[in-house]
Amino acid sequence: MSSALERHGVAVGGLLVGAGPAVVIGDRLSLRTDARASRPGAAPGDPHAASRPGAVPADPHAALRAGVTLAEPATAADLPAIAEHAAAVVVGASWTRDIPLVRAAAGLGLPVVVERRATASMEEWLGLAAYCAGEGDGRVILCEGGRRPDLALVRAARAASGRPALVDVSGDIGLSAAAVAAGADGLIIGTGGETSPGAERRVAEEAVTVVGALLRDETPGTLPECRQAIDRVDAALATLLERRAELAGTVQRLKPVGGFAGRDLGREHDVVARMAVRAPALGESRLSAIMNAVIEAGLHLAEERSGR
Numbered sequence: 001m002s003s004a005l006e007r008h009g010v011a012v013g014g015l016l017v018g019a020g021p022a023v024v025i026g027d028r029l030s031l032r033t034d035a036r037a038s039r040p041g042a043a044p045g046d047p048h049a050a051s052r053p054g055a056v057p058a059d060p061h062a063a064l065r066a067g068v069t070l071a072e073p074a075t076a077a078d079l080p081a082i083a084e085h086a087a088a089v090v091v092g093a094s095w096t097r098d099i100p101l102v103r104a105a106a107g108l109g110l111p112v113v114v115e116r117r118a119t120a121s122m123e124e125w126l127g128l129a130a131y132c133a134g135e136g137d138g139r140v141i142l143c144e145g146g147r148r149p150d151l152a153l154v155r156a157a158r159a160a161s162g163r164p165a166l167v168d169v170s171g172d173i174g175l176s177a178a179a180v181a182a183g184a185d186g187l188i189i190g191t192g193g194e195t196s197p198g199a200e201r202r203v204a205e206e207a208v209t210v211v212g213a214l215l216r217d218e219t220p221g222t223l224p225e226c227r228q229a230i231d232r233v234d235a236a237l238a239t240l241l242e243r244r245a246e247l248a249g250t251v252q253r254l255k256p257v258g259g260f261a262g263r264d265l266g267r268e269h270d271v272v273a274r275m276a277v278r279a280p281a282l283g284e285s286r287l288s289a290i291m292n293a294v295i296e297a298g299l300h301l302a303e304e305r306s307g308r
């Protein structure tokens with residue numbers, strides 16, 4: 001991304017945050033009793049809150065013992081269990097000024113996820129992250145959440161610090177694509193300490209794949225990583241090809257003569273020439289072969305659908 005700083009990934013359980021593709025985290029757990037009201041997914045007094053992804057499970061300590069990726073303590077007494085059962089400890093937005101607890105959490109030996117307090121400036125946020133890095137072993141990840149995550153701030157903080165950043169989109173899963181576009185290294189989609197519903201995971205993974213393929217620089221160093229990066233690009237290509245075929249089908253219906261009979265080679269040449277500006281390494285002649293296949297596939301589909 002657009003940072004002059006060298007960015008280092010932070011391993012959280014089996015996930016690498018900040019190097020490679022953005023990750024999706026489905027199980028953030030808070031042991032705080034005030035967490036239900038403060039989570040973005042749950043409005044205070046909402047009778048349906050418990051069934052939402054932002055809900056707090058009935059027995060958060062049991063959920064912790066079952067193992068979670070991210071856990072937020074209520075008090076220092078929670079920290080030993082977090083060290084045992086969580087992959088990273090969260091310094092939550094509501095208590096970033098509880099310095100003794102922040103210090104104890106940062107010194108736990110786990111990666112530390114530093115959530116921005118709603119009114120904290122970027123400097124305060126990064127200052128707290130630096131403090132946690134100093135109190136611990138340096139493995140610190142930024143986290144932006146709340147009802148309206150500030151994606152501009154995420155982008156700026158990530159660039160200024162070189163630290164990876166997560167965005168908690170559990171309050172509005174529709175922000176997933178925007179968060180990835182803003183450079184988020186991961187999306188937190190569930191705060192119940194349990195695996196989030198499949199529909200939300202699909203939205204988040206779609207954003208990571210398609211938006212990531214378009215906007216996220218990647219330099220895979222191994223064969224499996226490189227193949228996964230190619231798979232993301234192919235997923236984005238397939239999405240665009242399907243959309244293109246639909247549009248090409250609409251054009252056929254709008255033209256006086258559609259289908260192969262109305263083929264317009266001048267327009268096809270212009271399409272290829274414009275694409276070559278964006279794909280200079282492939283160049284016009286290679287693109288022309290690719291686009292000929294794409295255009296013919298679209299025309300075949302349109303003719304098949306119109307019953308010709």
Ligand SMILES: C=C(O[C@@H]1C=C(C(=O)O)C=C[C@H]1O)C(=O)O
Pocket residue numbers: 248251252255262263264265267268271294295298
């Ligand atoms: C879509 C059109 O019809 C045909 C299909 C094209 C395409 O898929 O890009 C381009 C030119 C035409 O041969 C069009 O006329 O724009």
